[in-house]
Amino acid sequence: MAGFFHDNLSYFLSGISVGGQYALIAIGYTMVYGILRLINFAHGDVFMCAGLVMVYFSSSFPFTISIPLVIIATVLLGFFIERVAYRPLRSAPRMSVMISAIGVSYLLQNAALYFTGGLAKVYPSIPFLSDTVVIWDATTKMVTLVTPFLTIALVIVLTLLIKHTKTGMAMRAVSRDFETSQLMGIKINSVISMTFVIGSLLAAVASLLYFTNYASVTPTSGSMPGLKAFVAAVFGGIGSIPGAVIGGFIIGICENIIRGGSSIFNIPGTGWTTFSDAFTFAFLIVILVVKPTGLFGEKAVDKV
């Protein structure tokens, strides 16, 4: 047993690390969905933009300046997307907002394609995070070890924020009942902006961790992690932050176990990587059919 773990440790480690990154992205999805009932299709692309911005900033600033700048830029991007693309459609049918989100996703990807010229940009290696470490004979980057702890720390801060501050209380109220909380004097728009700010901030942190592992950014590199993080959010029960985190870790770990299928299950083949992508979505469909509310989601009641 110990030998088995020893041989496949790299898969488990990268599973935990990718899982933490998915968890951070998934929080953005789950918070926005909890409040606006909108799948923010552009969230994965915001994550990709954070990666690209880091590439450009790090070439002209030292890391101590460029990392905060990236986080600020991503937060501003998320804030403006909500302002420009979602706020005008607040009273429109849900389908139009979702189409708008798809439009934003399309716009961000095409903008990234234009500015990068379609080339994969090499992600800078951040000192400390991209140092290699050897754990029990498995070589990995420092980021693999940092991610789970950082994720959990951020989630604890976020939970405290939501449980114990006035903004957090407002968020909970709005996600429970949009109209009533408006009548109670909660400034809906600032609550929604705050949600997008938090979501984008976490996406920026996730992009720092994720791209350090993957070393290059392309205009489409945000869509897959984005969709997987969304699956994680659905699995954990959309609207629930602990659910999103647990979902993120489970999806990340399962995906990497499947990716290492040839050595873990001892079945040879080169198709395991493509199969791991398919697995996530098959998993999504199974969850939606068996338990659409996810692990911690609340059952929505349709009122006629």
Add this chain to the structure above:
Amino acid sequence: MNREKRNRLIVIWVGVAAVYLAVLICELTLRPTAMLLTVLKKGAIYSLVAVSMNLLNGFTGLFSLGQAGFMLIGAYTYAILTMPSEVKTSQSVYKYYECFITFDTGVFAGLLAAGLIAALFAFLIGWPVLRLKSDYLAIATLGFAEIIRAICQWDVLGPVTNGANLLRSYIDLTRVIIPFTDIPFPPTLFVFIVSGVCILLIVLLINSSYGRAFKAIRDDETAAEAMGINLFRHKELSFVISSFFAGVSGALLAMFQYTVQAQQFKTMMTYEILLIVVIGGIGSISGSCIASFLYITLSEWWLRGLDMGTFLGINAPGIFRSGFRKLVFSLIIMVIVLFFSRGIMGDKELSLTRMRLAFRRASSRLRKEAHS
């Protein structure tokens, strides 16, 4: 009333016949590589898939994002079935795999099979997925399309799908012949006829009692159910039929491109089709067709200069470089989504009466302005 209806039908058919005649004339007079013909072909293919998506999203109210997946199934089915068996065994396409399917079929059987296989998959996946509500349905169908793409590239299925390698040497548009003769079928006309027949079938469906049931479901599920419409059966029907036509359009796209690869049918493609539907107007067949042709003409032809350095006589290679066209495009789309969410046609169809009315209104407004 009846005579009016008959007159209207005559006008429509004359219009359609004129379009087909124009296409045939273009085909016979222009070089086969002319840009106009390429745009017409691709426009017709996109019209079909946009209309099929509109059937789901606009007429049944099911927000599905699986279109690219069904097109992929159609394209692969067609390519695999119509590839001549000597090509399949000769290792020129199936380099790393022993081809599993050793027979080959004709064009029409291939197209029909493309639709049927796509419909079969839709039937299977619709069973669990169509019970979901709006956005969950969107994400589940999107996921389904991704699964299909991954499975098509899976090396275990290599003997059927050729793994992640491309498929070619099947019957493409230039190799279609008129049945029972040796005369090559004019390619653009062929695409127009197949797309046209399919769109006609969708229009007939929408105008039937099934179509009215679909619209009832779109407008209010609960009320529709109370009126005795079996929600699930009608949703499944709409989903299967829409996927059938998406499959056919995927096959046409494969014919148009000469090669086909699973890599191409990404989520982005579904987004593009959805945005075409939105530009045309959700719930308008003619809108979808107009928007498809407009989209293809702009992106393939008129706005090409934006990518090439010179546009409208302005030469600025620094700005007008690769990708600028798509950026401009997505900005236009965002403007349409935000400010003109009804699209070109709204949920109305193109009609002479309405055009005449609009013209009269505009001219009377002009006259009023001239007076004052």
